[in-house]
Amino acid sequence: MPERRTRTDLLISALIVVVVLVAGVVIWWFSPVRHTTLDQSGRLVPAAGTARTVPAALVPLWQAPSSATRVPALSRALVITGDDGAVVARDPATGKQVWRYYRNRRVCSVLAAWRDSHDTVLAVYxxxxxxxxxxxxxxxxxARTGARTSDADKSVELAGGSNYVLAQGRTRLETWGSNLVRGIEYGRIEAPVKPDAQPQRTGCDISSAVLGGDRLALIEHCDDDHGYRLTVLGVNQDDDEKVRQFGSTVITRGTADGPPPAVVAMSSSAIAVYDGGANPPEPDAAGVSDAAAPRRASVRQFNSDGVQQRTNTVNGPRALPEANASISGDGLTTFWTGRATVVLDASSMRPAFQVPGTLGPGQTMAGQLLLPIASGISVRDPATMKEIRTIRYARDGYNAERDGMIALRVLGNRVVEQWGSTVAVYGPPT
Incomplete structure (x- = not known):
């Protein structure tokens, strides 16, 4: 005998169907998929080759906004910008869009990573x-190749390495491999799976961090510290799923009221820390301290375990400019103090030269170092740092007082600069 359904049964069934449909519409309406667009192009721009010579002249080609980068983000062939929810890959010759990824969220940071292998663009929202x-x-x-989510600070900086990238905020940091699997998390952890998985320090404020080989170095100040601390960690966990700590030492004495030192670069064997002299240094390994001497800005070099090796004075203020980053290539690493560009040996991290009157860090093209100056570019011999010539051009919209540092990178025979939230490209005149 067939089951008989009452009018109430039918009404309840209809109500369930309506609720399911409404729930589905609500989920779709608020889902990230609905508010995400990807415009791909079938047009492939050839990878930029290596320039054989530095052009005799450069002219402005185009500009675009990029508030989500601090230095130009360059893939093998394209200039990547991030602004107002959109990540756009642009033809370096014209600035025209090659592809675009958009979400209706704030894009926090964009990085072009692993150019020589995976050629990946990472976008953090x-x-x-x-x-x-x-x-x-x-x-x-x-094309989308992966995604991940995790707890994070309200602002983060991305930095690339050979095998991992670093995402650093003020209270925590993470590393990710090319598959976006997390290597480590360090600092503030809301719900730790293993409470003893990382060093037991609390209330730590992370002011700077960099990658170098299979390690990272950071400057932090924790609740029980009497100064600023240099900590060296592995980029991935050990066999017991714990954060590997290779060294952690307080490197300034007294209070931490003044501007902190800043870790500016790291190789597989050495770490460079800019110390503006706001706080007296701790004694070195031999027990010697120059705390009584006049404190000048310096680059302090540490080995990969965080043990200090030597110090070189440089021309700089008590604190690096807020917008700052180092740029590496062809055995050199450059960073800007606000008064001069310091050129480090990319292996030993020892300052080889400092060039006053510059506006930021630079990079080599055809064996010559290009540094941004007020009138354009200073072209220098990397072996002697003598100026070979200047390439003059105007920077439309640049204001030194407002924009500060100009970060200069090279893509083929073109120069890509960033100041503030503006990316500008220059190339040989046609």
């Missing part, structure tokens, strides 16, 4: 958990 939503995009086409 903000939500209620901070800058926690990460999307990996293929550098040539913009």
């Amino acid at each position: 903000g939500n209620s958990r901070g800058c926690s939503e990460v999307t990996a995009l293929q550098g040539e086409t913009g």
